[in-house]
Amino acid sequence: xxxxxxxxxxxxxxxxxxxxxxxxxxxxxxxxxxxxxxxxxxxxxxxxxxxxxxxxxxxxxxxxxxxxxxxxxxxxxxxxxxxxxxxxxxxxxxxxxxxxxxxxxxxxxxxxxxxxxxxxxxxxxxxxxxxxxxxxxxxxxxxxxxxxxxxxxxxxxxxxxxxxxxxxxxxxxxxxxxxxxxxxxxxxxxxxxxxxxxxxxxxxxxxxxxxxxxxxxxxxxxxxxxxxxxxxxxxxxxxxxxxxxxxxxxxxxxxxxxxxxxxxxxxxxxxxxxxxxxxxxxxxxxxxxxxxxxxxxxxxxxxxxxxxxxxxxxxxxxxxxxxxxxxxxxxxxxx
Numbered sequence: 360x361x362x363x364x365x366x367x368x369x370x371x372x373x374x375x376x377x378x379x380x381x382x383x384x385x386x387x388x389x390x391x392x393x394x395x396x397x398x399x400x401x402x403x404x405x406x407x408x409x410x411x412x413x414x415x416x417x418x419x420x421x422x423x424x425x426x427x428x429x430x431x432x433x434x435x436x437x438x439x440x441x442x443x444x445x446x447x448x449x450x451x452x453x454x455x456x457x458x459x460x461x462x463x464x465x466x467x468x469x470x471x472x473x474x475x476x477x478x479x480x481x482x483x484x485x486x487x488x489x490x491x492x493x494x495x496x497x498x499x500x501x502x503x504x505x506x507x508x509x510x511x512x513x514x515x516x517x518x519x520x521x522x523x524x525x526x527x528x529x530x531x532x533x534x535x536x537x538x539x540x541x542x543x544x545x546x547x548x549x550x551x552x553x554x555x556x557x558x559x560x561x562x563x564x565x566x567x568x569x570x571x572x573x574x575x576x577x578x579x580x581x582x583x584x585x586x587x588x589x590x591x592x593x594x595x596x597x598x599x600x601x602x603x604x605x606x607x608x609x610x611x612x613x614x615x616x617x618x619x620x621x622x623x624x625x626x627x628x629x630x631x632x633x634x635x636x637x638x639x640x641x642x643x644x645x646x647x648x649x650x651x652x653x654x655x656x657x658x659x660x661x662x663x664x665x666x667x668x669x670x671x672x673x674x675x676x677x678x679x680x681x682x683x684x685x686x687x688x689x690x691x692x693x694x
Contacts, residue, residue: 399459399635403434406462406625407455409448409469411441415578415659416623419495420464422655423625426646435462444693445469446481453487457630459639463488466623467497470675472534475682476693485676488626491636492643493666493674495656497621498577498596499538500606501528502589507571512593512612515572519548527551528572531561533693537682538595538619539574540689542609545617565589576621577602578660595619601657622664622678624671640668 404427408420417439424435440448445468452463470484503509509518519526528550530536536554543550553570555561558579565573566588573580573589577600583589584603593612594600609617625643627636644665646652653663666674686692 399638400431400433402460403436404431404460404462405436405438406464407438407440407448407452408464409440409445409452410466412439415497415661416464416466418659419623419656419661422652423494423643423646426649426652427642430642430645444473444477446473446477449473449482452626453482453628455628457628457632459627459631459635461627462491462639463626464623465490465626465675467621467678468532468534470626471678471682472537474679475537475686476533476691478692478694484626485672485679487629489629489631489636489668490672490675491625491627491668492640492647493622493624493664493671494643494647495623495661496596496664497623497661498594498600499535499574499620500577500580500594500600500603501542501592501609502565502573502575502580502584503592504565504568504571505587505590506568507590509571509592510590512607512609512614515550515592516546516548516613519550523549524551526572527553527570528574529553529555529561529564529570530574531555531558533691534621535574535576537685537689537691540691541619541685542574542595542614542617544685544688546614576660581660596662600662602660622674624666636668 406420406424408417410416421437424437427435440451449463449469452461455461465484465488473480474484501512509515515526528539530539530552536552539552558575561573561575562579562583564570566583577594580589581602584591591603591606593607593609594603595609595618597608597618599608600606647663647665656663
């Protein structure tokens with residue numbers, strides 16, 4: 360006769376089997392996306408930069424990507440998608456799955472200036488992206504040829520008002536053109552503009568004496584200022600730039616309200632889970648607030664400007680509105 364299991368053994372056997380079944384059911388009930396979020400990142404992350412390798416934005420992106428790779432033990436790969444006024448690269452970031460595995464490096468030109476000057480832009484930064492973390496500003500500056508009669512910004516304003524349109528300055532991008540237009544609106548100085556295809560040709564013409572004034576970035580002009588080939592008149596920053604502590608701001612030089620700068624930070628497609636955004640933002644905040652990283656940024660002519668998700672989102676929206684207003688008032692359009 361076959362022995363029957365005791366009640367205790369039978370109960371233990373049923374309990375173990377039941378627990379295994381319950382565990383399997385619970386595993387099936389947890390969505391794969393939730394499991395991925397809990398462990399994010401579990402595979403390589405790409406960081407889209409809509410500019411060529413070697414530019415300041417690209418250098419900062421690679422600096423941050425290297426640090427993220429170390430922190431996450433997963434490769435963070437910088438993908439340069441240059442050209443097309445940064446539209447193709449930004450669209451690639453916008454169209455990516457909202458899972459945190461594609462980070463877009465957004466800048467003032469791609470997120471604020473493009474919406475201001477392009478009526479058929481295929482993306483809307485505040486609506487299409489979640490702003491994760493603002494990282495830096497790129498100060499702009501007004502410089503003069505050292506042989507010009509302009510020793511101060513007030514000299515420029517006075518001369519332009521005496522001879523409308525005859526005092527000219529150059530700029531090498533649409534962003535800088537809008538900065539020039541903002542200055543004209545705030546100062547009332549009817550300066551004439553000369554558009555160049557980049558800082559290189561504009562710098563060459565200023566140094567050669569073909570144009571007396573230039574609005575450009577501190578990063579592009581700093582070597583020439585230090586060499587005495589350019590005379591700095593004022594930065595368009597809201598506070599003095601650490602690399603040029605003796606150069607007044609535009610407000611200090613007599614034209615308040617003309618502050619303008621480039622900037623950059625990271626964003627992900629709208630709809631990315633909040634916990635993933637928080638994870639990315641926390642790591643980037645740690646990196647950007649590291650004194651060694653900040654020192655490296657300053658060496659590149661970039662000023663660290665850490666902004667959390669809410670603050671950076673509000674800042675981007677304010678910049679979109681600001682440059683949209685300037686473009687309308689100055690009638691600057693690219694299509």
